[in-house]
Amino acid sequence: MTPYRIAALAHAFAPHEGLAEALLPFATEAGDGAHDPAHILRVFRNAMRIHAEEGGDGRILAAAVLLHDCVAVEKSSPLRSQASRLAAERASALLAERGWSADDREAVAHAVLTHSFSAGITPETTEARILQDADRLDAIGMIGAARCFYIAGRMGSALYDVLDPLAEERPLDDRSFAIDHFPAKLFKLADGFQTATGRRLAAERHDRLQSVLDQFLSEI
Known part of the structure; x- marks a missing residue:
């Protein structure tokens, strides 16, 4: 993003506009529309809603x-x-360059480390639990469905197995068929939310995803 777009977008991260303007240039790596600045902003809004x-x-x-x-x-x-893990290490290094204390860097790194479904690490702080919930909310509901199909397209997957769409007589294969990702992962997410607020929001989005x-x- 250009400096102008970064400055303009940073205002959407109120009351942390200054922090957003400093960190948005490092927030995402180009080329993935499922993990772009729009995703970061949606996760931020989810996180602030839960944080409240x-x-x-x-x-x-x-x-984080x-x-x-x-x-x-x-x-x-x-x-x-x-x-x-790689993101947590880079986050810590970026914050060290900006003078953050070791304790604060560790807190951010822990939240980043534990947010991922793939990592399978339990979050141990309030901030880490909120980030995990906020990120997972963006993986379910209408946005989650859109991201699922977008990623399937990037990976060259088909939408579904024409002979067995529901995988009734074959193993689930979400690398080959987009809708296999719903039962393979997405429908499981609502049961793993860490906060009461996150669980409430997840239940609503899970129903939308099923729809x-x-x-x-x-x-x-």
């Missing part, structure tokens, strides 16, 4: 949101499970 009810340190949380995808690893990469699949199946 669950508490936590808003500055730590905002920095802004940097949780600062290292990009493709879904098909064998390094996918390491993405959050998307139901309507998709009715049309094929």
Whole structure:
């Protein structure tokens, strides 16, 4: 993004506009529309909504949101499970360059490390629990469905198996068929939310996600 667009977008991260303007240039790596500045902003809004009810340190949380995808690893990469660790390490280094204390850097890095479904690490702080919930909210609902199909297109996957769309007589294969990702992962996410607020929001989005699949199946 150009400096002008960064400055303009930073205002959407109120009350952390200054932090956003400093960190947005590092927030995403180009080329992935499912992990772009729009995703970062949606996760921020989710996080602030949960933060308003669950508490936590808003500055730590905002920095963790802004940097949780600062290292990009493709879904098909064998390094996918390491993405959050790599992002946590880079986030800590970026904040060190900006004079953040060791304790605050560690808090941000822990939240970034534990946000990922692929990493399978339990978040231990309020900020980490909120970030995990906020990011997972963006993986379900209408946005989650849109991102699923977008990523499937990037990976060269088909929409569905024409002979067995519901995988009734074959193993699920979400690298080959987009809608296999719904039962393989997306429908499981709502059961793993960390906060009461996140669980409430997730239940609403889970129902929307089920509706998307139901309507998709009715049309094929």
